[in-house]
Amino acid sequence: MSNVIYQAQPPLEFIPPKFNPLFLGAVHLLLPSWISWQTAITQIEADNIEVLVDLYRQFQAGKIRFMLAFRHPKIDDPFCLTYLFSQLVPRVAREQGTVLQSPIHAHFIYDRGIPLWAGSYVGWVASRIGATPIQRGKADWTGLRSARDLFANGKFPMAAAPEGGTNGLSEKVSPLEPGIAQLGFWCAEDLHKDNRAEQVFIVPVGIKYSYVDTPWRAIAGLLSELEAASGLQINSANQGNIPCLESLYPRLLTLAEHLLALMEKFYTRFYHQNLPDVKTEISDRNEALAVRLQALLNTALQIPEQYFDLQANGKLSDRCRRVEQAAWNYMFREDFKDVKALSPVEKALGDRVAEEANARMWHMRLVESFVVVSGNYIREKPTLERFAETTLILWQMIARIKGDQTSQRPQLGKQQVKMTIGEPISVSERYPTYKKNRLGARQAVADLTNDLQQVMEELI
Incomplete structure (x- = not known):
């Protein structure tokens, strides 16, 4: 971190996604033990998992494309979502008798700045699980093109935090950034240009932490x-x-x-x-x-x-x-x-x-x-x-x-996590308004962002 802070550097390079199924398999295998060892989380559960099972079934059948828009109160959120993909969704699918192809996963969109403070190895890991980075404060066309291509053509659905970063509050949603809605319309546009019939959805996901005991x-x-x-x-x-x-x-x-x-x-x-x-x-x-x-x-x-x-x-x-x-x-x-x-x-x-x-x-x-x-x-x-x-x-x-950047956030007590899968929001139904003209496109993005904000607040 000291080199980044005190020395001028060459431009930040884009870290291309290089999905490795064997590496992801190892991550899924070790994840429960890692969560138990490295976090205060003792239990992860979710509501409406059957909604997600059906979405993955349709995705794998080539009928839909979708993005999970998840709440982001803590840095542990991606681990909880990966647990949802690797453990909870397959379990409910088996109980329902729904056959899903393995692995169940998503292409995460992450902030390019994370490897700067968390360590360069984070970029390497993110790349191998198929994640794609973006610089939030500018028009990062390389990052946007990668995310756009993955949304329309990737092996998995997408996952991103529309709040843009953690806010530390389980029951307070930050103002959403419009990037998620814009990517949704770009995906619908790309499918339309290629004469593909898939429908595009954004799926809100609530994440809430609570203490097991009273610390x-x-x-x-x-x-x-x-x-x-x-x-x-x-x-x-x-x-x-x-x-x-x-x-x-x-x-x-x-x-x-x-x-x-x-x-x-x-x-x-x-x-x-x-x-x-x-x-x-x-x-x-x-x-x-x-x-x-x-x-x-x-x-x-x-x-x-x-x-x-x-x-x-x-x-x-x-x-x-x-x-x-x-x-x-x-x-x-x-x-x-x-x-x-x-x-x-x-x-x-x-x-x-x-x-x-x-x-x-x-x-x-x-x-x-x-x-x-x-x-x-x-x-x-x-x-x-x-x-x-x-x-x-x-x-x-x-x-x-x-200036204490090395101390870990105090763990006040063991926690449990409750995720809630919201009802999918159709981007495709809004696409005719988006494609009318530039004014219609801006309004469609704003309306979708506002509707997503309201749904995510309701999930709390």
Whole structure:
């Protein structure tokens, strides 16, 4: 990771999918043990699997093409889906007497940036299971062509997260990106041009995590660590309380307010930003937190936007993607394709630019963690899961501030996963509107994205 951060690099290369059935077989064989060893997940189950069994039956019969659009609260989601393909779908198919060809799998679309922080081996593994990468912040025509070809002609259906990234919240869907809908219409267009009769569908998949037991003591311990790390004075009277939501929620609010105050002071003093003072205008602590947080996120994102000369247009998630791509353009340089041909001075100046770009991107990463966080997530539904998720997001924030990128996210307790297969959404039925004209195409993509958003929220 250090080379990526502090040194200018040649442009990011596309990692072509090189599906290897023997490698996938090994992955399917070892997956249950790996999940048990490397994650907190002890149980994975799914509803409406028979819908997916029928979709795979029709796909293998050459009648349909489809993409699974899955919720993306955690980095464990692809493992859960692969377990669904390798274990649950074949089991239900056998029970129904439905004959499916093996393996049951999908071509995943993944963010090209993942191998940068997770390790280059991830790109190698993803390639061998037939996944295809895409750079999210620009028109990555190579990545889009690969995904488009796989959708229309691949051996398996597609799978992608329309939210674009994890948000850490099982019961909050981030605003969906339009890429999934666009790929669906491109697939319908390609089939139409080739006089193929397959119908195209997008299949929403909900993924929700819950704790097997109630790890309030672990949450209380993590809260104490975060309070100490942020310099917050600990009220010793609180330490004797039996950990529960009622006793911990005031501590969480106080921690959030304290961290906000620190960050407001940070951006006001050292980046000369003006932040609204709402602490005395809004009496409700949750509402005040929500207003202050949104103001802080907007301010933090303006720092890299000003540096990269970007317009602050659109949703926070869209602005984050543009900042990320601008930083990558400074780090992965077209004019650095032949690094050995550069003079030492040219190379040193390139490294300086890469280092500064990474420093600016730090502000975006901070914002990225809070894009869908509100001050009312716990209050509107006070559950263990929501409290734990919010606490973990604050942990991630403090870890980013400390520059601690090596620590794994704390495991507060064993978890179980519930996936729900939604009803397929027909892209083919909407294709006549899409192909009318450019305005119709834009409206069709927007309508499909909005409908998918609503369905995915209902699956929660």
